[in-house]
Amino acid sequence: MSQFFLVKKNGTLFLFLFILLNLFSNTLLGQLNKWKTFTAMREVIQFIEADGTLWGATTGGLLLYNFESDAYQAFTNTSGLSSNDVSSVAVDKSNRVWVAQTNGLIHIFDVSSREIVEIIAVFEGNQIYDMTSAGDTMFVSLNVGISEYRIDRQESKEIYRQLGEDIPEEIPVTQTFLFENFIYAATNNGLGKADRNLPNLKAPQSWQSYTTADGLPSNKIQDLAVFDDKILIATNAGIAQENSSGLIDFSGPLPAKNIISLSVKKTAESEVLYAASATDIYFTSDLQTWTRIPPVIDSDNIIKKIKHIENDLWVGFVAKDLRTSPFALAQFNEGEETWITYSPDGPKTKTFNSIAYDIDSGYLWVAAQGIMAYHEEKGWFNFEDSDVFGKGDFRKVIVDQQNRVWFGHWGDGIFVVSGNPDNYSAQVFNHENERLSPISTAASSDFVVVDEIMQDASGNIWISNFIPASGRPLAVVNSTLDSWSYFSLAEGIRSPHIHSIVDDLRRPGWIWYGSGGVHAGHPGNGVGVVVHNNTLTDKTDDNYSQGFNTDEGLLSLDVRTVAQDQDGTMWFGTPEGLNFWLSGNVNQFIGILGGDKLISTDIKVIKIDAANNKWIGTSSGITVIGPENNRLTHYTTDNSPIVSNDIKDFAFNSVNGDVYIATTQGLSILSTPFSTPKSDFSQISGFPNPFLLDGSGNTFKFGNLMAFSGIKIFTSNGEVVRDFEPGDFSGTIPEWDGRDEDDQLVGSGIYFFVGYTENGESGVGKIAVIRK
Incomplete structure (x- = not known):
């Protein structure tokens, strides 16, 4: 069912079909049901409680947690939000939840239905830091001051841009x-104060300023609270309290000076103030004697916000040093002095460095700040950093022919995982077993970097050993892991900075690699080829004479990514554009006839799907080059729900056509028709069956087709209802909307569909149509 809501922008009310037509193109509206988004929601910036549910503003979207059911719900850009970066949440007098995003848009939710009922776009283009409700007014803290938004009139009354003589104009509040x-x-320049009853709060004279000259420990104000009926001010250098004569600095007794958040627990008998630093929480009843409560901090997260909900202390966390936060929220049990931590299902980190899909198990494996795995039915598995996997930075993942999962690590070599996430074993290869070499530029002698892993058609695993002290940047091990061979700079390897390795399926015994372009200060030396002639243990017939650089037409010596399509063409991505190698010549790919070009020349990754589409990931989005290289399709945050334009990797489900897109802000999944073509029609199928025509816009999908198929749909009497000729659709999972050639919905009954090719091959299936 369609959902409508009001949008307020530039003083005019509009009624829009979900999602905003003024924010997204028609292309996006057609794609909404094809996209999924997974983001890390373990960085909680703010949180509130409304009707038994905690609403959390996170850097990955809106997170809801219901206390009674112990259930989470997530909202992202594919479930209603216009951005995944939520900066503030607030409740208005009508008990509606306001959700602000960093792009300046505010989505208003009905608490009971959890549906968006209104969107405010008047602040679009500004940064929203905070929202505070007072009757019919919502005060919105902006990057240029404070806006007084009148809820009853649905308009921004005015923006207060200068908050006193001592605070600069138009600074973030x-x-x-x-x-x-x-x-x-x-602000970060002091505290402004004004009487709300004054007629002109836009005038600087209406505001009083507090700075260090007036007694503040620091001008960087980090939180405010009311304690003992007085305003308490938290700064990065201590706390101060306002009284009738000015400010009193109470920083002296504080065990920690950099106070990030404050909360007050009120009972009938007393008030207790809680103050949080990045790592500790203290409480006091008199601002003189402070007591530290038991810590909840992990080494990889810090405190962002504390708040009392029904007199229970809750904490929101963010990641420390760009690592991963092990949990999003925590609740303190004061009686037992213990913590309960809360982690929603989902990825634990934003940046996905590398992904690989295991077609047999259905798991998507992720190399990131830690190891993750996703299964459509089982959800997310986050392998917490441990002695087994080492700390932090995993750069590459592949699934080999034995369903072992290989991870390349920045510092600890290679981890090989056997089994599934709930039952696995791991094997390590690095300097300790003398399989790989430590980095030559590291101060320590045990820092082993693996940037790239690839399995060739014979089952051998090829490994990039980054800047090795041994001078052997390319290693290979057989499928039984008992025979290792190495290729050195002295023998002819072009560079110690290898970042992409590809097995040439048209020229057996050829291994292509690209160098440089990924890590600053480590330039490449073009494209290299190792011709090993399938005799890995015999070095006498190896050849290193193939390959090329800018003299032969490469756009850059820094070659980040190499791929081979199903026609045998080699593709090379560089920071300066896209090259391809065909018939012995290096060429530049700019675009196609008609003027359509690559979305960006800053190429990060190239992968080929089952239908021979070339997926080109850049820092500005995706360009998909069609199988015949004559069609370009672009995906960006402007025309699609993709989570980020900064693309890191692709993986493909060749059975159903799903494309997994790794970015620096999360994972996007795009449903496409590009599954692996079948060799015949013996498994032709379709779903859902029965096919319900109820006006919801659902479609019937055909599967297990041959390449370049057509589809004809017949009634039980043999009359042609619809004919999709070869070339009328892309891929091998076309869709039927239930309409005939005259664009009319068909009636209930049994229909037959025939898949066919121009060569005379065919297969038959049956559809039960139910029309309501």
């Missing part, structure tokens, strides 16, 4: 706080 008749504005 990180928090707006209301106490009695006063409004307080927290």
Whole structure:
């Protein structure tokens, strides 16, 4: 069922079909049901409680947690939001939840239905840091001041841009706080204060400024609270309290000075103030004696926000040093002095360095800040950093022919995982077993970097040993892992910085590799080829004379990615554009006839799907080059729900056509018709069956077709209802909308479909159509 809601922008009300027509193109509207988004929701910037549910603003979207059911719900750009970076949440007087995103848009949710009922676009293009509700007004903290948004009139009354003589004009306001008749504005240049009853708050004279000259420990205001009926100010150098005569600095007794967040627990008998640094939480009843509560901090996260919900202390976390936060939220049990931690199902990190899909098990494996795996039915598995896998940075993952999963690590070599996420074993290859060499530029002698892993058609595993002290940047091990061979710079390897390795399926015994272009300060030396003639243990017949550089037409010596398509063409991605090698010549691919060009020349990754489409990932989105190289399709955050334009890797489900897209902000999954073509029609199928025509726009999908197939649909009497000729659709999973050649919905009944090729091959299937 379609969902409608009001959008407020530039003083005019519009009614839009979900999702906003003024924000997304028609292309996006047609793609919404084809995309899924998975983001890390373990960085909680703010959180509130509404009707028994915690609503959390995270850097990966909106996170909901229901206390009673112990259930999570996530909202991202494929489930209603216009951005995955949520900066603030607030509740208005009608008990609606306001959700602000960093792009300046505010989505308003009905708490009961959890549906979007209104979108405010008047702040689009500005950064929203905070929202504070007061009756019919929502005070919105912006990068240029404070806006007083009138909820009843659905308009921004005005923006207060200068918050006192001592605070610069149009600086970010990180928090707006209301106490009695006063409004307080927290900035990195001090604290502004004004009487809300004054007629002109746009005038700087209406505001009083507090800075270090007035007694603040620091001008960087990080949180505000009311304690003992007075405003308490947290800064990165301590706390201060406002009284009738000015400010009093209470930083002295504080065990930690950099106070990030404050919360007050109120009972009938007393008030207790809680103050959080990045790593510890303290409480006091008099601002003089502080007690530290038991820590909850992991080495990889820090505290971002504390808040009391029904007198229980809750904490929101963010990642430390761009690593991964092991949990999103924690709740303190004061009686037992213990913590309960909360981690929603989903990836634990934003950046996906490399991905690989195991067609047999259905798992997508992820190399990132840690190891992750995703299964459509079982959800996410986050392998917490341990002694087994080492800390942190995994750069490459592949699944070999034995269903072992290989991970390349930045510092600890290679980890080979056998089994599934819930029952696995691991094997390690690095300097300790003398299989790989430590990096030559590292201060320590045990830092082994593996950037690339590839399995050839014979089952051998090829490994890039980055800048090795041994001078052997390319290693290979057989499928039984008991025979290793190496290729050295002295023998003819072009560079110690190998980042992409490809087995040439048209020229057996040829291994192509690209060098440089990934790590700053480590330039490449073009494209190299190892011709080993399938005699890995015999070095006498090896040849290194193939390959080329800019003299032969390469756009750059830094070759980040290499791929071979099903026609045998070699493709090379560089920071300067796209090259291909055909019939012995290096050529540049710019675009196609008609003027359509690559979306960017900054090529990051090239992968080939089952239908021979070339997926080109760049820093500005994706260009897909069609099988015949005569069609380009582009995906960006402007025309699709893709989670980010900065593309890291692709993986393909060749059975159903799903494309997994790894980015620096999460994972996108795009449903496509590009499954592996079948050799005949013996398994021709379709789904869903029965096919319900109920006006919802659902379609019937045909599967297990041959390449370049056509589809004819017949009634039980043999009349042709619809004819999709070869070439009318892309891929091998075409769709039927239930309409005949006259664009009319067909009636209920049994229909037959015939898959056919121009060579006379054919296969038959049956559809039961139910029309409502």
